[in-house]
Amino acid sequence: MNKTILILKQEYFKRVKKKSFIILTLLVPLLFVGMFALIILLSVNNDKQERTIAVFDESALFLGELEQDEYTKFHFIPKEEYSELKSDLKNSEFYALLYIPENIYSAGTAQLISAKQVPIELTEKIQRRLSQFIEKDKRQKVIDEAGIPDLDDRLAATQTSVKLNTLKISETGEATQSSSEVAFIASYAMGFIIYFFVFMYGSMVMRSVMEEKKNRIVEVIISSVKPFQLMAGKIIGTALVGLTQVAIWVVVGMIVLTAMQSFFTPESAQQMGQSLMESRQSMGPAMNQDAAQSQVTAALEMVGNLNLGLILFTFVFYFLAGYLMYSSLLGAVGAAVDNDEDSQQMVLPITFPLIISIMLLFPIARNPEGPVAFWGSMIPFTSPVAMLARIPYGIPTWELLLSMFLLLLATLGAIWVAAKIYKTGLLMYGKKVNIKELIKWLRYKS
Amino acid sequence: MELFSANNVTKVFADTRALTDVSISVNEQSIFGLLGPNGAGKTTLIRIINQITAPDTGEVRLQGRRMRTSDVAHIGYLPEERGLYPKMKIGEQAIYLAQLKGLSRKEAVANLKKWFEKFEIMDWWNKKIEELSKGMQQKVQFITTVVHEPKLLIFDEPFSGFDPINANLLKREILQLRDEGATIIFSTHNMGSVEELCDHIALINKSIKIVDGPTHEIREKYKSNIFEVKYKGDFKKVDQTLGFQVKILEHTENEKANRIRIQHLNGGTSNELLQALIPVAEIVAFEEIIPSMNDVFIKAVEEDK
Known part of the structure; x- marks a missing residue:
């Protein structure tokens, strides 16, 4: 001992003590934060290129009426210039050429001609401006015809948007606000983290052997x-490295989460809501500011409402058991083979179920109660990833216990098999090892 | 006094017999040569002694009792195929290996410092193994084998990878370790070093022990009536006189004295041979040739065919 x-x-x-460990431990959270920051940055400040678009308006409805902004300018041109410009757009000062046909009201189509591939955001922006203009114009006509006073305001007041707040009732009857979006993200994240850890640390054991x-x-x-x-020392030592890493991330994560919760006071949430609203405005119907603000705080609250204790416990359990199972098998492979090429061949059948389990993540997220989710989280080779992906959605206790029990059994079996192969393989050199040979080793008495 | 014995050890792998009913007995403070052609079963026996594998039948005993797993702390083993962690600092890795043999960190450091100073390699302490030459690595490997002051030392081809100077240094160390009380099992194909070092040998061929005994007795036993004679006189006369009693293996003529190497065929004594020779030549030197270990090895293995 x-x-x-x-x-x-x-x-x-x-x-x-390795530099790569320290770097990876620090880098991964930074990468995560960076990734989120990048996504937010991209969705808020999307396009800053200044473009001038030539507009030939055959319908003569839009002249001077198309809304311009800082980055997108419109320049109206007469018919004579149109064909000339069309043939030589590349060398002109214009980014693109917008052709509005005479029948735009009835046909509802226009053309955007460009020498380059036009970014989707720009086409969406122009589409929106054209539609809004026509819609507004048509509406005004309806209002004028109807002759009802204040019709405009009254119609505006009919605009409605319903937000569905999902509540989850626990066994004690307590209702907490849940969010399938948050659960979805958590589910994917958990599945991936487990996969990543089992794979990374399992291979580490194999390489070390x-x-x-x-x-x-x-x-x-x-x-x-x-x-x-x-073997035991190696596997446990490496597992502790993984747990150390997780512990560091949990602590850092807690600090960041608390910092964020205190940082997002109502005022700052309002600001955040505002910027969110701005970014959303470009995508769909306007959302009112209060809704945006409450969404930010609610999202934070719902992260808090996930059963973090259970998640952490199951994470540690499934990580340890799954890791123990896979790393002992991979360690046995490391002992059985002489060179890297042979190891590749033997590793694939072992890691295959692990790769399968990653592919199960999507069906599980779509239906966490379905047969794929159920069997995936029961079969020990996939359960570390599959079960963790189900946990954020909530899971019947008996299923969890059964899955844990099955995984434990499989892990013990894997250790037994691995120990036998390990012992025989370590001093075996120059022998090409295949499955048949390995089975023979299992029958050796110690 | 016997320190170690293997009694009727048999080990069969899936399709090969590695050891068949092999017994050896190793006296305390002696050097025991374990010889045999490649694949004879030596390494298997050594691994059984090291508790790496267990015999199918038979037992190994240390100091009169059956060996236990914990006895590995009293054994120092230098395997034929050996290596160290290339990326680990030498001092650190030597401490680790010594601790695995049961020394405390403090003892390990103290003993290691003694050895490092003795070999004048103290400045390697913080270097990595991969920075050293093969011969240097072997020195470190040797130290890690003996650092825990084991009672029983097992060297499998210890001289491979050493230049003649370092090989000599190693020989001296091995002899000194024996003189200080260690018992050594020594496996090699270098028969010269067997003659120099071993008090006792056993030869294993195809899983069976075929020769066992003190080195000098075995060489005596494998004598084949070969004599070397230096004389002054006529070779023809000598040849005629000895006639069919002997086979002349080689002869050289020289101004000072002729030299002849002969094998006495009928198993006669050396005196008979001398008596026959004295009338025809003036004997300068007369010596019976004791076979080298190399000859013994080849003869024993060939006879076993």
């Missing part, structure tokens, strides 16, 4: 300790 701890310590500190075998140090080591102790 003492020696296992010695090996464990050795493995742990070897990895934690292969290295010891390749360097021929392994015979010296196992003349001092039992192969099982060596």
Whole structure:
């Protein structure tokens, strides 16, 4: 036991002290934050290029009426210039040429001619301006014809937008605000994180075993300790590295979350709401400011309403068990093979279910109660990822317990198989190993 | 006094017999040569001693009792295929390996410093193994084998990778370790070093022990009545006189004295040979040739065919 701890310590500190560990640990949260920042940045400040668009308005309705802004300018041209410009648009000062046909009211189509691929946002912007103008004009006509006073205001008051607040009733009857969007994001994130961890740390164990075998140090080591102790020390040591990483991220995440919650006081949420509104305005019907503001605070609240305790517990459990299962098998592969090419061949059948489980994430998110989700979270090879993806949606206790039990059984089995292969494989050199050979090793008595 | 023994050890792998009913006994403070052609089963026996594998039948005993897993702390093992962690600092890795053998960190550091100073390699302490030459690595490897002051040392081809100077240094160290009380099992194909170092040998061929005994006795036993004679006189006369009693293996003529190497065919004594020779030549030197370990090895293995 003492020696296992010695090996464990050795493995742990070897990895934690590595520059790559420190960099990765710091970089991943930064990457996440950066990614979100980038998305927000892109959706708010999308397009800053100044473009002037020539407009040939055959209908003569829009002259001077098309709304311009800082970046998009319209320049109306007469018919004579139109064909000339059309043939030589590339060398002109105009970015694009907008042709508004005479029958735009009835046909509802116009043309945007450009030498370059026009960004979708620009076409959407022009479409919107044209539609709004025509809509407004038509409406005014209706109002004028109807002769009803204040009709404009009264029609405006009929505009309605319903926001569906989903509440989840727990077994104790307590209702918390839930959000399928938040659950969806959490589900994907959990699934990916587990996959990433099991894969990364499992391969780390395998590489470490292969290295010891390749360097021929392994015979010296196992003349001092039992192969099982060596494997256990290695696997546990590496797991602790993973947990250290998670712990650092959880602590950092908590700090960031608390900071955000206190930072988003009502006033700042209002600001945020405003900027959100601005960015949304371009996409759909205007949302009123209060709604935007409450959405920001509600989203934060709903993150808080996820059962974080359960998520953390199941994360640690499924990470440890899944990791233990996969890393012992991968460690056994590392012991069985001599070179990298052979290892690739043996690794694929082992990691295949893990890759499958990532592909299950989408069907699970669509229907967390469906058969794919159920079986995916019961079969031990996929359950670490699949179950974690289901947890944010809430899960019946018996399913969770059964899944955990099955995973534990499979993990113990994997350790037994791995220990046998490991012990035999470590000192086996120059032998091409295949599945048949491995099964033979399993039958060796110790 | 016996320190270690293997009794009737048999080990069969899936389709090969590695050891068949092999017994050896190693005396305390001696050097025991474990010899045999490639694939004879030596490494398997060594791994059984190191508790890496268990025998199918038979047992290994240390100091009169059956060996236990914990006994590996009393063994120092230098495998034939050996290596160290290339990226780890030498001092750190030596401490780690010593701790795995059961030393405390403090003991490990103290013992290692002694050895590093003895080999004058103290300035390697913070270097990485990959920065060292192969020979230098072997020195570090040797230190990690002996640092925990084991009672039983097992060296499998210890001289491979050493230049003659370092090989000599290693030989001296091995002898010194024995003189200080260690018992050594030594496996090699370098028969010269067996003659120099081993008190006792066992030869394993195709999983079976075929020769076992003190080195000098075995060489005696494998004598084949070969004599070397230096004489003054006529070779023809000598040849005629000895006639069919002997086979002449080689002869050289020289102004000072002729030299002849002969094999006595009928198993006669050296005195008979001398008596026959004295009338026809003046004997300058007469010596019975004791076979080298190399000859013993080849003869034993060939006879076993």
